[in-house]
Amino acid sequence: MVFFNLWSVLQWYLRPFIKWFLRKTTRLCELQRICYGDKPGAERSRNVEKSLMLSRTRDVKQVVSYLDNTVLERSFVPRNFPEILNPSVAIILRAKKINPKLHELFIVSFRRCLAQIWSYRLLLEEVEEMRKTHYDSSLPEHEEKLLKLWSLLVPNEDLESRVTKQWQYIGFQGDDPKTDFRGMGLLGLENLLFFASEYPQASSHVLSHSHHPKYGYTYAVVGINLTSMAYYLLKDGSAKTYMFNARQYLPNMNLFHKFYCYLFYEFDKMWIESKPENMMEFSIIFKKFENAIRNELADPASVFRINIEVDTI
Template identity: 40%
Template sequence: TDLSVFRALSQFLVFVYCSLLWRGLKFILRKVTGRCELQRICYNNKHGARRSLKIGTTPNISDSLLRSALSVDSDRVEKTIDDIMALKKINPDTNPQLGVSLGASLLQIVGYRALLMQVEKLRREAYDCENQEHEEMLLKLWKELRPDTPLSGRISKQWCEIGFQGSDPKTDFRGMGLLGLHNLLYFAEHDKATALQMLSDSLQPKHNELNAAEWEQKSLDKAIGYSFAIVGINMTELTYSLLLSGALKTHLYNVAPELPGLTHFQQTFCHLMQEFQRFWVEEDPSDIMEFNRVRAKFQRRIVRQLQDPDAALCPHFSASDLRLVNL
């Protein structure tokens, strides 16, 4: 017990010492540079993740200030900037660029929070076959992926042709709710050629099931052999988990000049779908039973990429007309 008390006291003293040391260092830096921490962050880091990640974790951006701007209302963001400038005793007339830079980063920070709430709402909304809008989205997905094949009925084994597990796709949406359907439909509509090619590839047989003549005739490097829609729902879960953990901040802050929105999230999903297919082919699994292993390895690769503050998973994704700007 005495040893535990001693350790706790030692840890507390170290914490106090480090806090005082850090405060002292910041005081010296302000005196030497004539700039506070926020000014140094804004002036020494380019717009994007390098700047916004640091601003989001600085004690000067309190939770109360961020909550006041959570509605992503420009007037509230301006009010938040005025409050911060007043708190840090910064003259906005002599530091006009600071307000612009700080405003852009604040929009990214609160925009990320708003996006998370929007995505979570879609994920929690269950597919309802009595909801006409839900049904229309599902039928539209079929038409986008099978434009030349009429659907025999709402309940049909044909759904397996685009990668669902059974006759009624609604059962496959349970984990990700409407979010999975939204993502699949976005991919099919906004990057249709790629989605159709991926669907076609996913239906190819394993190369070890073909003889040499058949293999040459198919002109395939490697077979894909997975369920397109199910993988789409799985990649939806991966994209969602990256957003929820905050790992996706680097990418979104680097590709969204101001507000990360649902479109950015869906474009990221589309990119991960394509990258997972390439990764699956590289791994060359013996069968679909290896899916969880390959998926876990793929996720580790993406997480490592996102640890780079300059990471941008899909800065030039074909469905995107957004470009980075320097602020």
């Protein structure tokens, strides 16, 4: 640990010299070397972010601060990208002495990286806000979402009342589901609802597994535990691999929900394949699953998607 800290300090002091040496020998700044040399997606965007965060150049620091403020103001959205990203890129080009006419490909690549990095930061803010929003049974919009979840998962059976043991059929612990949302707030419900509405065959398939006579589990409670996993993977940056490699999309709430759906479907597969003796093995299998996901996310080339065949099961 001491050696690691010493090496980190040494790298900090040597970094300017190394960058100067590479610029002289390659005639490219660090950002150019990353955008031209790294694979598009997680590898490139992560390294661009690291370079920007470690930069000691005043103009670069100001651009980072400005982009952070647009996130806090919730204005970092695609319709505002021209007025936000164009001047930001121009300042970086000037600060790094990059000729825009000679490096048009760099501009496209770098701009994409900025869009990914700060879209991810905006997503963090939005997810955190939803997590902190408590489920409130006095709010019609909250109640409507909960009742919609039931109708999607159990379309052929009506609820006898708002508070009923029927909720246990889809894996809530008691007669009133609102108590299970305390940890993850409205985020847990939104995740469950997205899975049921966007992947009806897959969610039905997983729900049927939760009723297995030997390997059954509490569908909704496990789903909320997976919301917690997705949340912490997003918060500690591990989910950047998933978000940045989804090349047709920028990080947003929809993509976070899809990440959650992937986790739910894959956890269900691992649970059934593990053939647990009972629910007492949940924490062991859940930890094993989290470690497997983290190992996959550690590879910047990893791409995650729900198998299309699931919708035909």
